[in-house]
Amino acid sequence: MLSIKNLHAGIDEKKILKGINLEIKPGEVHAIMGPNGSGKSTLASVLAGREDYEVTDGTVEFAGKDLLELSPEERAGEGLFLAFQYPVEIPGLSTTNFIKTAVNEVRKYRGEEALDAVAFLKLMKEKMAQTNIDQTLLSRSLNEGFSGGEKKRNEVFQMAMLQPKLAILDETDSGLDIDAIRIVANGVNKLRSKDNAVLLVTHYQRLLDYIVPDFVHVLYNGRIVKSGTKELALELEERGYDFIKSENVEA
Amino acid sequence: MNNLEYIKERFNQLPSVNDLNGLGVIRQKAFEALNKMGIPTTRHEEWKYTRIGSFFNKEYKYTEAQHALTAADLAPVRLPGYEQANELFYINGRYAPELSVVRSKGLTVQPLQEAARNEYKDIVSKHLGHSSNYLKDGIIALNTAFVQDGVFVYVKKGQIVEHPVYIYNITDARQANILAQPRTLVYVGENAQVKFAETFNTLGTQESFTNRVIEIVVEKDAITEYYKIQTDASHASQVATTHIQQIGKSYTHTVTVSLNAGLVRNNLNIVLDEQYCEAHLYGIYLQQGNSHIDNHTVVDHAKPHCESNELYKGMLDDQSTGVFNGKIFVRQDAQKTNAYQSNKNVLLSEGASVNTKPQLEIFADDVKCSHGCTIGRLDEESLFYLRSRGISERTAKSLLLHGFAVDILEQIKIAPIREYVDNLISERLEFDIA
Ligand SMILES: Nc1ncnc2c1ncn2[C@@H]1O[C@H](COP(=O)(O)OP(=O)(O)OP(=O)(O)O)[C@@H](O)[C@H]1O
Ligand SMILES: [Mg+2]
Numbered sequence: 295m296l297s298i299k300n301l302h303a304g305i306d307e308k309k310i311l312k313g314i315n316l317e318i319k320p321g322e323v324h325a326i327m328g329p330n331g332s333g334k335s336t337l338a339s340v341l342a343g344r345e346d347y348e349v350t351d352g353t354v355e356f357a358g359k360d361l362l363e364l365s366p367e368e369r370a371g372e373g374l375f376l377a378f379q380y381p382v383e384i385p386g387l388s389t390t391n392f393i394k395t396a397v398n399e400v401r402k403y404r405g406e407e408a409l410d411a412v413a414f415l416k417l418m419k420e421k422m423a424q425t426n427i428d429q430t431l432l433s434r435s436l437n438e439g440f441s442g443g444e445k446k447r448n449e450v451f452q453m454a455m456l457q458p459k460l461a462i463l464d465e466t467d468s469g470l471d472i473d474a475i476r477i478v479a480n481g482v483n484k485l486r487s488k489d490n491a492v493l494l495v496t497h498y499q500r501l502l503d504y505i506v507p508d509f510v511h512v513l514y515n516g517r518i519v520k521s522g523t524k525e526l527a528l529e530l531e532e533r534g535y536d537f538i539k540s541e542n543v544e545a
Numbered sequence: 546m547n548n549l550e551y552i553k554e555r556f557n558q559l560p561s562v563n564d565l566n567g568l569g570v571i572r573q574k575a576f577e578a579l580n581k582m583g584i585p586t587t588r589h590e591e592w593k594y595t596r597i598g599s600f601f602n603k604e605y606k607y608t609e610a611q612h613a614l615t616a617a618d619l620a621p622v623r624l625p626g627y628e629q630a631n632e633l634f635y636i637n638g639r640y641a642p643e644l645s646v647v648r649s650k651g652l653t654v655q656p657l658q659e660a661a662r663n664e665y666k667d668i669v670s671k672h673l674g675h676s677s678n679y680l681k682d683g684i685i686a687l688n689t690a691f692v693q694d695g696v697f698v699y700v701k702k703g704q705i706v707e708h709p710v711y712i713y714n715i716t717d718a719r720q721a722n723i724l725a726q727p728r729t730l731v732y733v734g735e736n737a738q739v740k741f742a743e744t745f746n747t748l749g750t751q752e753s754f755t756n757r758v759i760e761i762v763v764e765k766d767a768i769t770e771y772y773k774i775q776t777d778a779s780h781a782s783q784v785a786t787t788h789i790q791q792i793g794k795s796y797t798h799t800v801t802v803s804l805n806a807g808l809v810r811n812n813l814n815i816v817l818d819e820q821y822c823e824a825h826l827y828g829i830y831l832q833q834g835n836s837h838i839d840n841h842t843v844v845d846h847a848k849p850h851c852e853s854n855e856l857y858k859g860m861l862d863d864q865s866t867g868v869f870n871g872k873i874f875v876r877q878d879a880q881k882t883n884a885y886q887s888n889k890n891v892l893l894s895e896g897a898s899v900n901t902k903p904q905l906e907i908f909a910d911d912v913k914c915s916h917g918c919t920i921g922r923l924d925e926e927s928l929f930y931l932r933s934r935g936i937s938e939r940t941a942k943s944l945l946l947h948g949f950a951v952d953i954l955e956q957i958k959i960a961p962i963r964e965y966v967d968n969l970i971s972e973r974l975e976f977d978i979a
Pocket of ligand 1: 305308310328329330331332333334335336337346379
């Protein structure tokens with residue numbers, strides 16, 4: 295589904311991603327861990343199409359398409375979703391209107407008819423229940439004045455509404471209490487199917503107790519330096535990143 | 546003969562110029578002031594960025610002729626909710642009573658010429674022209690010199706005028722370039738409440754220049770809302786002056802919406818002339834093409850314990866230009882003043898520009914004042930967030946800009962007018978309100 299080969303990207307003169315290789319197949323859950331500043335969010339942003347980052351080498355194929363050639367909105371239309379580490383606050387735009395526009399623009403991209411008010415409301419009710427999100431939150435301006443946890447939950451709600459093929463969650467578990475983590479995990483698990491895939495960026499093993507990954511990768515200094523199964527996450531939790539760092543002293 | 550010479554010639558020919566009981570004296574004085582000050586050029590400090598001289602070098606007809614408009618001509622310009630509203634029509638600057646409708650109880654509308662002679666004559670002589678204390682240039686004087694076709698609006702003490710007063714400034718430029726100078730004096734009595742919305746429309750394809758002046762006097766415990774909606778054609782330009790004098794402890798709320806026209810200069814003066822007055826001033830402007838918008842506001846805190854709150858927001862596209870100049874005076878004995886001012890601008894193209902200047906002159910020591918202005922572009926981060934959800938770049942921009950305007954839209958408290966303006970803004974931003 296997603297095939298990243300030798301991806302190099304950076305900003306201005308700064309090289310951030312220095313040759314990423316990653317294969318994700320339908321039905322799989324991958325977790326990416328790694329110390330602060332190693333490039334996890336940059337990778338997520340490059341995949342979602344943020345134009346600030348310049349891709350200098352490598353290829354990314356998504357669902358049979360050259361992902362790097364697509365605009366952010368086309369990528370979403372193709373079924374890619376990024377839950378932001380820091381969701382943006384947008385005053386004056388109601389969350390409900392925003393989601394309605396998003397759902398219908400994605401449908402339009404796929405050649406489907408727009409949902410009418412009734413169908414949209416029904417979908418919303420269902421996903422609200424699934425992600426434990428409150429109506430009053432959705433009637434407010436998008437993320438404006440939302441607590442950290444509410445913003446993260448709103449990301450998961452949007453994911454549930456858009457039903458992506460590949461969901462990338464960038465530290466969606468950070469700053470959440472235990473109940474909220476369960477809700478996030480529940481949302482992700484509901485999305486899981488043999489056709490969908492998930493890429494989790496996280497610092498904590500505890501999320502992986504609820505969403506069991508098929509593969510765990512360690513990103514360090516712009517490269518994936520170690521890959522393994524869920525046991526790798528446990529090892530990192532126990533030993534920290536020091537052993538990875540000492541194995542990868544830069545020449 | 547240029548326009549100004551032509552105007553001066555017209556002046557002497559008007560019948561009421563020698564009428565010393567009515568408006569003759571004030572007109573004579575204004576005419577002298579006009580001759581002395583002339584039409585402001587960009588050398589005038591308050592007109593540095595707004596050039597109106599060209600409107601006076603061309604020929605514009607100033608007409609006293611009876612208009613030739615029918616109700617059918619007017620249908621497209623009427624505001625939603627007009628069925629219940631009070632409607633005042635000015636055609637080419639002259640009040641047209643036969644088209645106007647006054648429905649509400651306690652609301653009196655009369656030609657200024659009459660009010661200057663009857664039981665309202667003290668009010669008229671005391672307040673008509675008060676704006677010229679604040680605007681030292683020939684523009685107000687020019688309007689006052691031709692005040693004979695203006696209107697006096699009186700809201701009776703204690704009267705709550707439920708339905709709004711719509712004022713239509715219509716210029717019939719189908720045959721010739723037109724100069725129009727509509728004038729209004731409003732007196733809102735003690736404990737009364739009233740709402741005004743006014744619009745500007747030019748018919749035809751010739752050019753028009755409107756020099757509008759409305760003066761509003763607000764008495765003790767009265768509440769006045771005033772909405773100015775500018776959506777005129779690009780060959781129509783105007784200077785529109787709104788002068789509000791709060792002579793008793795009162796509350797005013799104004800929103801200025803400027804969406805279209807060639808050149809627009811707005812003067813908004815609020816004089817807080819009694820203790821415990823409150824004034825709210827909001828504005829939104831969306832400019833495109835070569836249009837020019839200039840908002841000059843003055844809030845004069847003349848007495849203690851008053852509060853003013855001002856927020857103007859603008860979006861400028863193409864080659865359009867904007868000016869915001871916000872003066873706040875706090876007089877020496879206006880202690881315990883609260884005055885806030887903010888102006889926020891988004892530039893949507895390389896060619897657009899805006900000049901924003903807050904001007905605080907504070908002579909009291911126990912006051913709270915703040916001001917701020919921003920000029921920026923659309924936030925890339927927000928744009929990316931929306932696009933990452935599948936929303937096209939164009940729609941995402943529209944949503945962000947509409948969101949930027951929302952807090953001003955919410956200040957329009959006449960529901961059908963709010964919807965009307967929201968639709969105009971959305972249309973301009975090319976999206977449908979979900
Ligand atoms: N827009 C930017 N401008 C300049 N430097 C950037 C930018 N974005 C990322 N970087 C730099 O690139 C590096 C990788 O950042 P990134 O946000 O991808 O790290 P991360 O792995 O997500 O870290 P964290 O765990 O703290 O979220 C950091 O050194 C960061 O400062
Ligand atoms: Mg990060």
